Amino acid sequence: MSENKAAAWQALTGRAGERAALLGTEGLPTRRVEAWHYTPLQSLNGVAWQAAPALGEAHIKQSVAELDLPQHDGILVFANGQFCPALSHLPACMEVQEYGDGAAVPRLLTGRFSAGLNAALRQPGARLKVPAGRDAGLVIMVSLTEGEDVSTHLHHSVTLAKGAKLTLLDIQLGTGRYLTNPQMDVHCAEEAHFSHITHQKESPLAARLAIAGAKIEERGNYDSFTLNQGGALARQEVVSQLNGPFSNTNVNAIQLVDGERLNDLSSMIHHAAPDCTSRQTVRTVLSEQGQGVFQGKILVDQIAQKTDGYQMNQALLLSEKGQMNSKPELEIYADDVKCSHGATVGALDEEQLFYLRSRGVPEAQARDMLVQAFLLETVELVEHESLRHYLLKALPGHVG
Amino acid sequence: MPAVSETREAVEKLAKSNYEWGFETDVEMDLAPKGLNEDIVRLISARKKEPQWMLEWRLKAFRSWQEMSEPNWAKVKHPPIDYQDAHYFAQPKKKPGPKSLDEVDPELLKTYEKLGIPLHEQEMLAGVEGAGQKTPVAVDAVFDSVSVATTFRKTLAEAGVIFCPISEAIIEHPDLVKKYLGTVVPVGDNFFSALNSAVFTDGSFVYVPKGVRCPMELSTYFRINARNTGQFERTLIIAEDRATVSYLEGCTAPQRDENQLHAAVVELVAMEDASIKYSTVQNWYPGDEDGKGGIYNFVTKRGICKGDRARISWTQVETGSAITWKYPSCILAGKGSVGEFYSVAVTNGHQQADTGTKMIHLAPDTRSTIVAKTISAGKSDSTYRGLVRMQPKARNGRNFTQCDSLLIGDQCGAHTVPYIESRSMSARVEHEATTSKISEDQLFYCRSRGFSEEEAVGLIVNGFCREVLKELPMEFAVEAQKLLQISLEGSVG
Numbered sequence: 001m002s003e004n005k006a007a008a009w010q011a012l013t014g015r016a017g018e019r020a021a022l023l024g025t026e027g028l029p030t031r032r033v034e035a036w037h038y039t040p041l042q043s044l045n046g047v048a049w050q051a052a053p054a055l056g057e058a059h060i061k062q063s064v065a066e067l068d069l070p071q072h073d074g075i076l077v078f079a080n081g082q083f084c085p086a087l088s089h090l091p092a093c094m095e096v097q098e099y100g101d102g103a104a105v106p107r108l109l110t111g112r113f114s115a116g117l118n119a120a121l122r123q124p125g126a127r128l129k130v131p132a133g134r135d136a137g138l139v140i141m142v143s144l145t146e147g148e149d150v151s152t153h154l155h156h157s158v159t160l161a162k163g164a165k166l167t168l169l170d171i172q173l174g175t176g177r178y179l180t181n182p183q184m185d186v187h188c189a190e191e192a193h194f195s196h197i198t199h200q201k202e203s204p205l206a207a208r209l210a211i212a213g214a215k216i217e218e219r220g221n222y223d224s225f226t227l228n229q230g231g232a233l234a235r236q237e238v239v240s241q242l243n244g245p246f247s248n249t250n251v252n253a254i255q256l257v258d259g260e261r262l263n264d265l266s267s268m269i270h271h272a273a274p275d276c277t278s279r280q281t282v283r284t285v286l287s288e289q290g291q292g293v294f295q296g297k298i299l300v301d302q303i304a305q306k307t308d309g310y311q312m313n314q315a316l317l318l319s320e321k322g323q324m325n326s327k328p329e330l331e332i333y334a335d336d337v338k339c340s341h342g343a344t345v346g347a348l349d350e351e352q353l354f355y356l357r358s359r360g361v362p363e364a365q366a367r368d369m370l371v372q373a374f375l376l377e378t379v380e381l382v383e384h385e386s387l388r389h390y391l392l393k394a395l396p397g398h399v400g
Numbered sequence: 401m402p403a404v405s406e407t408r409e410a411v412e413k414l415a416k417s418n419y420e421w422g423f424e425t426d427v428e429m430d431l432a433p434k435g436l437n438e439d440i441v442r443l444i445s446a447r448k449k450e451p452q453w454m455l456e457w458r459l460k461a462f463r464s465w466q467e468m469s470e471p472n473w474a475k476v477k478h479p480p481i482d483y484q485d486a487h488y489f490a491q492p493k494k495k496p497g498p499k500s501l502d503e504v505d506p507e508l509l510k511t512y513e514k515l516g517i518p519l520h521e522q523e524m525l526a527g528v529e530g531a532g533q534k535t536p537v538a539v540d541a542v543f544d545s546v547s548v549a550t551t552f553r554k555t556l557a558e559a560g561v562i563f564c565p566i567s568e569a570i571i572e573h574p575d576l577v578k579k580y581l582g583t584v585v586p587v588g589d590n591f592f593s594a595l596n597s598a599v600f601t602d603g604s605f606v607y608v609p610k611g612v613r614c615p616m617e618l619s620t621y622f623r624i625n626a627r628n629t630g631q632f633e634r635t636l637i638i639a640e641d642r643a644t645v646s647y648l649e650g651c652t653a654p655q656r657d658e659n660q661l662h663a664a665v666v667e668l669v670a671m672e673d674a675s676i677k678y679s680t681v682q683n684w685y686p687g688d689e690d691g692k693g694g695i696y697n698f699v700t701k702r703g704i705c706k707g708d709r710a711r712i713s714w715t716q717v718e719t720g721s722a723i724t725w726k727y728p729s730c731i732l733a734g735k736g737s738v739g740e741f742y743s744v745a746v747t748n749g750h751q752q753a754d755t756g757t758k759m760i761h762l763a764p765d766t767r768s769t770i771v772a773k774t775i776s777a778g779k780s781d782s783t784y785r786g787l788v789r790m791q792p793k794a795r796n797g798r799n800f801t802q803c804d805s806l807l808i809g810d811q812c813g814a815h816t817v818p819y820i821e822s823r824s825m826s827a828r829v830e831h832e833a834t835t836s837k838i839s840e841d842q843l844f845y846c847r848s849r850g851f852s853e854e855e856a857v858g859l860i861v862n863g864f865c866r867e868v869l870k871e872l873p874m875e876f877a878v879e880a881q882k883l884l885q886i887s888l889e890g891s892v893g
Binding site: 034302305315317318319320321322323324325326327328329330331332333334335336337338339340341342343344345346347 | 807810812818823834
C-alpha cells in the first residue's frame with residue numbers, strides 16, 4: 001500500500017461521523033427495496049460506527065492457532081481490517097499486487113448496496129494473482145474482527161491468469177458487536193479454475209454485508225461454496241458472470257441459523273455467453289428463532305443460447321419459531337436454454353424419522369442423522385478433500 | 401440454436417395478423433366529461449342513483465387514491481398514464497324496453513355475434529321471452545361499464561341465487577353489499593384498487609345462499625367499447641355455507657389507437673364448505689405490431705376462504721392486453737380450506753404480462769396448488785410472480801407450485817419470480833419451475849406423423865397447457881383452445 005493511499009484511508013476512516021452518516025437512515029435500503037425486503041438493515045442505524053482499532057499480534061496469533069486449519073500452501077491474516085504480514089505467507093508462484101487507486105464499484109456490482117458501502121469506506125485487502133498455468137494450491141485467508149460498534153470494509157481481488165488454479169478458504173470470525181463489509185472481485189481468465197470456500201462464523205452479535213463478484217472467461221470456472229453459520233444479520237452476496245463460452249459456475253451454500261439470527265444468501269448468476277453451465281444448491285437449516293433468506297437469480301442474456309442452468313434451494317424448519325423466505329428467480333431472454341429451479345420448505349420427513357425409529361435409533365439421534373444427511377449432500381459438492389473434512393467438522397453442534 | 405426460421409416467420413406473421421375482434425360498435429353513448437376529481441365521483445354515484453353510504457365509500461377511496469403512488473415493481477414498461485385524460489363514465493343510451501330482437505340495437509347484436517355469443521343467448525340478453533332455455537349459462541353482459549341485461553335471472557331467483565349488476569345490488573340488496581364490499585380488497589389496498597373503488601361503474605354481483613348449488617354456470621362478457629373510457633369493473637361473489645358456484649368471465653375489446661386502462665376489482669367470499677370457481681378468458685386488444693395501443697389490464701382479484709373447508713379456484717387464460725398485471729389470490733383463513741390457481745399466459749408481439757398469484761395460508765390444514773404455464777413469442781415479455789406464505793398458525797399447510805415457460809423465438813423473455821415465506825414448521829412448500837423451447841424432437845415426431853409444422857406447434861402448445869385447460873368449464877375450454885390457436889396462429893410455417 002502506498003503512503004498516499006494510507007493517508008487517504010486514514011483521513012477517510014478517521015471521520016467516524018461520515019461512517020455513521022453512510023449507515024444512517026438515508027443511506028440504508030429499507031424493506032421497500034426489493035433486494036432487502038427479507039433482510040432489514042434498520043438495526044445498523046443509530047450505531048456510531050467507528051474504525052476498528054489494531055489488535056495485538058500475540059492475540060491474533062493465538063486466535064489463528066485455535067482454528068483447526070487444514071494443510072495449506074499459504075495463509076493471509078487480516079485483523080480488524082489490517083493486514084498482518086508477520087502471520088502471513090503465500091505460495092511462491094503467487095504475486096501480491098500493489099493496491100491500486102480505483103475506489104469505484106466494479107460494473108458487475110453496480111447498484112448493490114454492499115458494494116457501494118465498501119467503495120465508500122474501502123480498506124485495502126489482499127490483491128492476489130496466480131500466473132498463467134500455475135496451480136497455487138490451497139490458500140487460507142483469515143479475517144478476524146473484534147470490538148464494539150466498529151466496522152471493517154476490506155476490499156480483496158483475486159485474478160487468475162489463463163489456466164491458473166487456486167483454492168481459497170476464506171474464514172471470517174470475531175467477537176463483539178461489529179460490522180464487516182468485505183468485497184472480493186474475482187477474475188477467472190480462460191480455463192482458470194477458482195474454488196472459493198467461505199466459512200462465515202462471525203460473532204452472533206455481528207452484522208455482515210459480504211459481496212463477491214466474479215467474471216469468468218471462456219472455459220473458466222468459479223466454484224463458490226459458503227457455509228453461513230454466524231452473525232446476528234449476515235448476508236453473503238455472490239454475483240457470478242459467465243462471460244466466455246463454455247464457462248461454468250457453482251454457487252452452493254449451507255446456512256445454519258439458530259438463536260435469533262438471520263442468515264442470507266443472495267446470488268446472481270448471469271449467463272452472458274453461450275454454452276455455459278451453472279449449478280446451485282442451497283440448503284438451510286433453521287432452529288430456534290432463526291430466519292433464513294435465499295434470493296437467487298439466474299439471468300440469461302439473449303446471446304446465451306444453449307445455457308444449462310439449475311438451481312435448487314431447500315430449507316428444513318426444525319422449530320415452530322423458525323422462518324424461511326426464499327425467492328428463486330429466473331430471468332430468461334434466450335430461447336434455446338435448459339433452465340430450472342426448485343424450492344422446498346418443510347419439516348423433517350416423518351416417514352424417514354419413523355424408519356430410523358423403527359430400527360431402534362432414539363428420536364433425537366434420528367433427527368440429527370437426517371439433518372446431517374440433508375447437509376452432507378451439499379458438502380460433498382466441494383471438490384477439495386481436506387476442505388470437505390474441515391467443513392464437516394464445522395457442522396455438528398449447530399444442527400438439531 | 402434460436403428458433404427455427406419457420407417459427408420466426410410465423411411469429412412475424414402473427415404479429416401482423418389483425419386482431420380478430422378489433423371492431424367498434426357504434427352505439428350512442430352517454431359520456432361523463434374527461435378527467436377525475438371528486439365531482440366525477442359524485443356524478444358517477446348520482447347517475448347510478450346510489451345511496452349516500454356508497455358515495456361516501458367512493459369518496460373515501462378517491463381520497464386515499466390521491467395519496468397513493470402508482471406501483472412500479474412489476475416487470476412491465478409503459479409510458480406514464482394520464483389519469484385525467486379519460487372518461488370515467490360511459491353508458492350506452494338505453495331505449496325503453498327492447499322486448500324483441502327486432503327492437504334491439506342491431507349494432508349491439510352484431511357485437512354479440514362477433515363475440516361468439518350464441519343466438520339464443522343474444523335473445524336472452526336482448527330480453528326476448530321464451531328463448532334459450534337450452535343452455536344452462538346465465539350471461540351478464542357488461543357493455544362499457546354497464547350491465548346491459550342479465551339473462552336467466554328468473555331461474556336463478558327460484559334457486560335463491562342473486563345474480564345481477566352490482567349497481568342494482570347496491571340499491572336492492574344494500575345490506576349484503578355493505579357487509580362484503582371492500583372486505584377482501586380493502587379500499588386502500590393498492591393504487592388501482594383504490595381507483596376502482598372510487599370510480600367503478602358496474603360489474604356483477606352474485607350471492608348464493610346456504611346449501612344452494614348454483615343451477616348453472618354464471619358468465620359475464622366484458623367489452624371495452626367507447627374510445628378513452630377506462631373500464632372499472634367491480635365484481636363481488638358470495639357463497640354462503642355449503643354453496644357452490646362457477647363463474648366465467650370473458651373479455652374481448654375493440655381495436656384502439658390509444659392505450660386503455662382497465663382496473664377491475666374482483667372479490668370472492670367463500671363460507672364454510674362453500675366452493676367458488678372463477679374462470680377467465682381474457683383476450684383484449686394487445687396493440688399493433690409496433691406495440692402501439694392495446695389494453696392496460698391492471699386487475700386486483702382476491703378471494704377469501706372464510707369458513708372451514710371452503711374452496712376457491714382461479715383459472716385464467718390470458719392471451720390479450722398490451723400489459724397484464726394481475727395476481728388472483730386466495731386468503732385461506734378457514735381450517736382445511738383450499739386455494740387453486742391455474743393459469744395460461746400467452747404473450748406475443750410487444751405484449752407484457754406480469755401475472756401470478758398469492759396464496760396466504762392462515763389456518764391449519766390449508767392446501768394450495770399453483771400451476772402456471774407461460775408462453776412467450778415475438779418481442780414479448782412474460783413474468784410469473786407468485787407468493788406463497790405460511791403463517792405460524794398454518795399447521796400442516798401444504799403448497800405445490802409448478803411454473804413452466806415456453807419460449808418461441810429469441811426476441812422474447814420469460815421470467816419466474818416466486819416468493820416463498822414459511823413460518824410454520826409443519827407446513828410444506830414445494831416449488832418447481834422450468835424454462836425451455838419447443839423441443840426439436842417433439843416437433844420432428846409430430847412432423848414424421850404427417851402433421852404440418854403449424855399443427856405440430858399447436859398440438860405441443862395445447863399439450864403444454866393441458867393441465868390448466870382441463871380446469872376450465874366446458875364452454876370456456878373450447879373457446880380457450882381456439883384462442884391459443886389464434887394467438888399462436890402461423891407461429892410456424
